[in-house]
Amino acid sequence: MFEEQNAQWGLVHAFVLDGLGGAAPISRLALESLDLQPGQSLWLHWDRSHPQAQRWLRERSGLAEFTCDLLLEESTRPRLLSLPGDELLLFLRGINLNPGSEPEDMVAVRIFADAQRVISLRLRPLHATDALIEQWGRGSGPKTGSEVLLYLAEHLTDKVDTLVSDFAERVDEQEEHLDEDERFRPDHDLMLQVRRRAAALRRFLAPQRDLYAQLGRNRLPWFVEDDSGYWNELNNRLTRYLEELELTRERVGLVLESESRRQSERMGKTMYLLGITTGFFLPMSFITGLLGMNVAGIPGAGTSYGFYVVCVLIGGMVLFQWWLFRRLSWL
Incomplete structure (x- = not known):
């Protein structure tokens, strides 16, 4: 009250x-x-x-x-x-x-x-x-x-x-x-x-x-x-x-x-893998791009084994890069 x-x-x-x-x-x-x-x-x-x-x-x-x-x-x-x-x-x-x-x-x-x-x-x-x-x-x-x-x-x-x-x-x-x-x-x-x-x-x-x-x-x-x-x-x-x-x-x-x-570590790992991948495929991309030009004078363009030669060349380059990256401890 x-x-x-x-x-x-x-x-x-x-x-x-x-x-x-x-x-x-x-x-x-x-x-x-x-x-x-x-x-x-x-x-x-x-x-x-x-x-x-x-x-x-x-x-x-x-x-x-x-x-x-x-x-x-x-x-x-x-x-x-x-x-x-x-x-x-x-x-x-x-x-x-x-x-x-x-x-x-x-x-x-x-x-x-x-x-x-x-x-x-x-x-x-x-x-x-x-x-x-x-x-x-x-x-x-x-x-x-x-x-x-x-x-x-x-x-x-x-x-x-x-x-x-x-x-x-x-x-x-x-x-x-x-x-x-x-x-x-x-x-x-x-x-x-x-x-x-x-x-x-x-x-x-x-x-x-x-x-x-x-x-x-x-x-x-x-x-x-x-x-x-x-x-x-x-x-x-x-x-x-x-x-x-x-x-x-x-x-x-x-x-x-x-x-x-x-997050920084994950980003660093991602960028590292992207860098390795880019470095791995860059030489092969250069070769295939060079040989893929539609101009006269491309070596092996008129032979039946030209494609296989290029494949062997690229395979050898892959093996060499793998060995080099492992030696440099990049992989």
């Missing part, structure tokens, strides 16, 4: 965390008189493109104009910005799992957080929020704002693993066929697509890994005690994914290079 009412204001989700692993939804109108108790936290998830959401952020959120401008700017890469008062701006990217979208066309979530508030904005649907609400429904969700940040980052990172593994499996399949069948030709379009997607994914994951490292080193006062260890683990996981992506790009290059080398 609350979600339908809130959607008119551009508010996708609104929950008050009880600090025990559960959360209660609230309406947009209830925000005006909300008084958080000790141990409680507020999570608001807005549709960044909605005019009412933009208006609330600038007029009623209490955030500085500079902060609002950053949260609403059109395009941005993963970034981390510390604000006065132990406040935090965190921009993250995740795999696009929406129907009809390319996974590497990543979705963005922009987050403002302090000790008791987490305000996130998205343009396209984010599956991580649905899983988050399910955990609160079971009473096992994040207890504080810092855990909400950590959960969203961890969920976004989990989806990267599936995509990176899919890239590796596609390259594995091409390499396997390439090794087993000399006549197999790799799918160039598929390999180029994998390399393009890996490069696009790496573009956003590299700065995001650095953000996790910073969050692990620079622990804010309102972070949970063991948050640093989890941020460091996310940093390590993204480092491994980036290494896998780089390895995948190199393997794609090796597959395409191997196919190019094979």
Whole structure:
């Protein structure tokens, strides 16, 4: 019920965390008189493109104009910005799992957080929020704002693993066929697509890994005690994914290079055989062409054995060429 009412204001989700692993939804109108108790936290998830959401952020959120401008700017890469008062701006990217979208066309979530508030904005649907609400429904969700940040980052990172593994499996399949069948030709379009997607994914994951490292080193006062260890683990996981992506790009290059080398070898063998064949038949063609001229004075033209003499001559030339080519190791 609350979600339908809130959607008119551009508010996708609104929950008050009880600090025990559960959360209660609230309406947009209830925000005006909300008084958080000790141990409680507020999570608001807005549709960044909605005019009412933009208006609330600038007029009623209490955030500085500079902060609002950053949260609403059109395009941005993963970034981390510390604000006065132990406040935090965190921009993250995740795999696009929406129907009809390319996974590497990543979705963005922009987050403002302090000790008791987490305000996130998205343009396209984010599956991580649905899983988050399910955990609160079971009473096992994040207890504080810092855990909400950590959960969203961890969920976004989990989806990267599936995509990176899919890239590796596609390259594995091409390499396997390439090794087993000399006549197999790799799918160039598929390999180029994998390399393009890996490069696009790496573009956003590299700065995001650095953000996790910073969050692990620079622990804010309102972070949970063991948050640093989890941020460091996310940093390590993204480092491994980036290494896998780089390895995948190199393997794609090796597959395409191997196919190019094979094509060059096949072309070289074909041209070599054509050259040998041409060299083998060129002298015979010269003799038959010379003797085939319809002019007077052709030797043996008036004899009955002239044809056989020419055949013997050509046969001798064939034997001589065969011996010469074998001696020169051309055959």
